[in-house]
Amino acid sequence: MVMTASYQILTSIVKVIILVFIATTYLCVFLATNFSSELDRYSQSYTIVLLIGFLVALVIHSQQTEATYRLDFLWKLQATEEKEDMEHLEAYNRKLLANILPVHVAEHFLYSDKNNDDLYHEQCECVCVMFASIPNFSEFYVELEGNNEGVECLRLLNEIIADFDEILSESKFSYIEKIKSTGATYMAASGLTKATCDMKGLQHVTAMADYALRLREQLSYVNEHSFNNFRIRIGINIGPVVAGVIGARKPQYDIWGNAVNVASRMDSTGVLDKIQVTQEVYQILNAKGYPLTCRGSIEVKGKGNMVTYFLEGYPPQ
Numbered sequence: 001m002v003m004t005a006s007y008q009i010l011t012s013i014v015k016v017i018i019l020v021f022i023a024t025t026y027l028c029v030f031l032a033t034n035f036s037s038e039l040d041r042y043s044q045s046y047t048i049v050l051l052i053g054f055l056v057a058l059v060i061h062s063q064q065t066e067a068t069y070r071l072d073f074l075w076k077l078q079a080t081e082e083k084e085d086m087e088h089l090e091a092y093n094r095k096l097l098a099n100i101l102p103v104h105v106a107e108h109f110l111y112s113d114k115n116n117d118d119l120y121h122e123q124c125e126c127v128c129v130m131f132a133s134i135p136n137f138s139e140f141y142v143e144l145e146g147n148n149e150g151v152e153c154l155r156l157l158n159e160i161i162a163d164f165d166e167i168l169s170e171s172k173f174s175y176i177e178k179i180k181s182t183g184a185t186y187m188a189a190s191g192l193t194k195a196t197c198d199m200k201g202l203q204h205v206t207a208m209a210d211y212a213l214r215l216r217e218q219l220s221y222v223n224e225h226s227f228n229n230f231r232i233r234i235g236i237n238i239g240p241v242v243a244g245v246i247g248a249r250k251p252q253y254d255i256w257g258n259a260v261n262v263a264s265r266m267d268s269t270g271v272l273d274k275i276q277v278t279q280e281v282y283q284i285l286n287a288k289g290y291p292l293t294c295r296g297s298i299e300v301k302g303k304g305n306m307v308t309y310f311l312e313g314y315p316p317q
């Protein structure tokens with residue numbers, strides 16, 4: 001009877017049935033064997049009361065044990081569900097952060113000391129920076145009732161920028177990190193981490209050149225399908241930059257330095273449908289077989305005269 005009561009797998013109703021069966025059998029055997037014996041009525045009654053008391057105690061105990069096990073099981077189930085929810089939330093937060101910040105920066109914030117409010121910054125020695133703008137987008141953008149107060153124009157800009165983002169997900173452009181898009185200007189940089197800064201083969205520079213050429217092709221494709229005449233102007237430069245995250249509530253990863261300013265100038269002083277690069281970029285791309293033409297010397301605000309080049313296409317296969 002004790003074994004039955006302590007056996008955990010059985011439900012209490014089965015236990016009660018078995019216990020009652022054992023007790024009844026025992027009583028029957030006991031009464032049958034002692035019916036004609038000398039044992040007095042008092043001793044018989046005493047044994048029956050003792051057995052019934054023992055039976056009741058075991059039934060109560062087994063019911064309590066079952067209730068505890070059921071509660072324990074529910075708590076475990078709840079804990080597992082809460083753990084799974086937490087894991088999903090953590091994965092979602094990680095994905096969200098990886099969309100806002102580059103992966104290596106997001107990891108820094110996820111795994112570093114949570115109370116560390118220090119400015120996150122790093123010095124990057126050889127970063128290729130690109131600015132690509134669509135200067136005539138402002139002519140296209142008009143707020144009229146017919147185009148939902150300009151929303152349709154923004155929808156098209158969003159599609160163009162999303163296409164540019166999509167191209168970056170190709171493995172050959174893994175060296176490149178999107179920095180931001182402001183209005184109709186798209187900014188990207190390559191070589192921001194040890195893994196993406198190829199100092200030997202300078203693949204982060206060639207990847208940026210290929211990306212700039214792809215953006216130009218993509219915009220012609222958009223023009224063809226949307227019957228528009230958007231024109232792109234691209235500037236590329238290379239040099240040391242400081243990368244960092246500014247802000248606590250809406251953190252923004254950005255890069256600063258003279259190399260960034262000059263890259264922006266390569267765009268702003270550039271020519272429509274052309275990719276203007278500095279002498280440093282020219283030397284690397286020229287050695288890799290890319291066709292480039294010299295634009296000549298141009299006046300660049302804050303930098304004086306600079307000789308610049310136009311990237312004309314892909315290197316011959």
Ligand SMILES: Nc1ncnc2c1ncn2[C@@H]1O[C@H](COP(=O)(O)OP(=O)(O)OP(=O)(O)O)[C@@H](O)[C@H]1O
Nearest residue numbers: 182187254255256257260261262263264265301302
């Ligand atoms: N992190 C950045 N993001 C976007 N643009 C940048 C960044 N860093 C520099 N620039 C742009 O590079 C350009 C050149 O910067 P620079 O500091 O040489 O000139 P500036 O006199 O401050 O700018 P401007 O003459 O355009 O008012 C500026 O237009 C600036 O907006």
